Amino acid sequence: MHGTFVIFGIDFPAYFTLLMVGFMAGIYVAWRIAPSINVDPNRILDLGILLVIGGIGGGRIAHVLFDGQLMNYYYLCADPLQTTGEFLRGGKQCADNAQCVAAGVGELCHPFQGTCHWGQDCLRVFKFWYGGLTYYGGFLLVVPTGILFLRHFKVPVWKVADIAAFGIPFGIGFGRLGCFYAGCCFGEVCDAPWGVSFPNGSPAWSTHFDANWVGAGDDSLPVHPTQLYSVLFNWAIAGFMYWWYRHKKAFDGETFWLFAIFYAVARFMVELFRADERGEFWGLSTSQLIGVLLIIVSIYMLSKLYKETLAPAPPSG
Numbered sequence: 080m081h082g083t084f085v086i087f088g089i090d091f092p093a094y095f096t097l098l099m100v101g102f103m104a105g106i107y108v109a110w111r112i113a114p115s116i117n118v119d120p121n122r123i124l125d126l127g128i129l130l131v132i133g134g135i136g137g138g139r140i141a142h143v144l145f146d147g148q149l150m151n152y153y154y155l156c157a158d159p160l161q162t163t164g165e166f167l168r169g170g171k172q173c174a175d176n177a178q179c180v181a182a183g184v185g186e187l188c189h190p191f192q193g194t195c196h197w198g199q200d201c202l203r204v205f206k207f208w209y210g211g212l213t214y215y216g217g218f219l220l221v222v223p224t225g226i227l228f229l230r231h232f233k234v235p236v237w238k239v240a241d242i243a244a245f246g247i248p249f250g251i252g253f254g255r256l257g258c259f260y261a262g263c264c265f266g267e268v269c270d271a272p273w274g275v276s277f278p279n280g281s282p283a284w285s286t287h288f289d290a291n292w293v294g295a296g297d298d299s300l301p302v303h304p305t306q307l308y309s310v311l312f313n314w315a316i317a318g319f320m321y322w323w324y325r326h327k328k329a330f331d332g333e334t335f336w337l338f339a340i341f342y343a344v345a346r347f348m349v350e351l352f353r354a355d356e357r358g359e360f361w362g363l364s365t366s367q368l369i370g371v372l373l374i375i376v377s378i379y380m381l382s383k384l385y386k387e388t389l390a391p392a393p394p395s396g
Contacts, residue, residue: 095208097257102131105243105250112242118234126228126239133224134217139207141216145365147356148211156201159187164194168280170288170295184280214251214346215369237332237384241324244338249317252310259306266303267354268292274301282355303352312345332384339377343370 083090106127113120143149154161165184167173172193179185185195203209225243229236258264262281268274276298277283283299292300316338324334347370360368 092208093260094254094257094263097260098212098254101250101253101257102127102134103250104253105246106131108246108249109239109242113239116235116238116242118239122232122234123239126225129228130221130225133221135207135212136217137220138212138214138217139205141213141219141365142211143204145216146211146213152204155197155203156199159196159199160189162196164189164192164196165280165285166194166288166295170279213366214254215366215373219369235331237335240332240335241328244334245317245320245324247317248313248320248338248342252313252317255306255309255313259304259310263355264306264309264353265299265355266305266308266352268300269303269352270301271303273304275304275307276301286354302354305349305353308349308352309346312349313342316341316345330384330388333381336377336380336384340374343373343377346370 084093084096085091106124109127110120110123113123143152151162167178167182167184173179173182173188173195174193176186176188179188179195182195186198187196188194189196197203200206225240226236229239255264262277262283265277265281265283265286268287278298279296281299283302284293284297287293287299288295319341320334320338323337328334347367350364350367350370353364359365363371
């Protein structure tokens with residue numbers, strides 16, 4: 080697990096860096112294909128910038144509200160020692176603030192629990208570059224934003240959406256690589272030969288240590304590498320949707336809404352193996368619940384757009 084990349088002596092958060100690579104990859108794919116559908120590539124760049132902002136904003140809002148972190152952000156402002164703390168490497172308790180700072184796991188040492196906590200930061204809820212984004216939150220904001228933008232500039236909405244159908248999962252794959260490097264979004268304990276043990280101090284290790292499954296000097300137990308499952312799923316979906324777009328597409332919008340169905344199904348499956356803390360409703364994770372609703376909406380939109388292609392054209396003159 081590598082939380083940061085060091086480039087020219089500068090530390091870049093691995094998660095955010097790869098997330099940005101993903102955004103740029105998705106925009107680049109759409110930009111390259113735009114001329115083939117008679118759309119100005121520069122308009123795609125404008126749209127891409129807008130959707131990056133919307134995706135981050137929507138993803139952050141959903142993370143704060145639905146991933147079980149709302150009170151942590153509140154306490155970061157009101158009383159940092161009430162937030163979820165971390166032990167020093169090896170599960171050792173801190174003795175003073177200096178030890179937390181030196182270990183890079185906080186700024187304050189809890190006087191009774193020996194855990195490290197970050198200092199007061201009332202703006203931390205807005206600092207998305209530290210991690211904490213939910214894909215569906217971004218998706219639910221960028222779709223209506225993108226539709227409004229394209230209609231405003233009289234650009235064919237569903238033609239553009241179809242080229243996004245393989246650009247989006249291609250980009251998401253890079254974002255999930257960032258999750259793997261950061262150690263977040265980890266899976267349940269497993270004995271599969273491809274199980275991954277995350278290092279001491281990682282989110283998976285902290286969860287296992289709190290459950291008394293590992294000792295202070297151990298790594299985490301082997302877990303499902305759900306981040307890599309997501310990478311493979313997304314890149315497979317991207318490849319399939321590109322093939323479908325080139326060889327099977329029957330009407331505008333078909334490729335996009337098929338992508339939405341495939342993504343929702345794949346995400347639902349991956350969620351079955353995840354063990355990190357996130358919101359849950361009616362026995363389903365937030366992402367699974369949204370995925371079910373997305374499948375229903377996608378089927379409706381496919382039916383609606385298909386029927387529109389069968390409708391007779393209005394008489395001329």
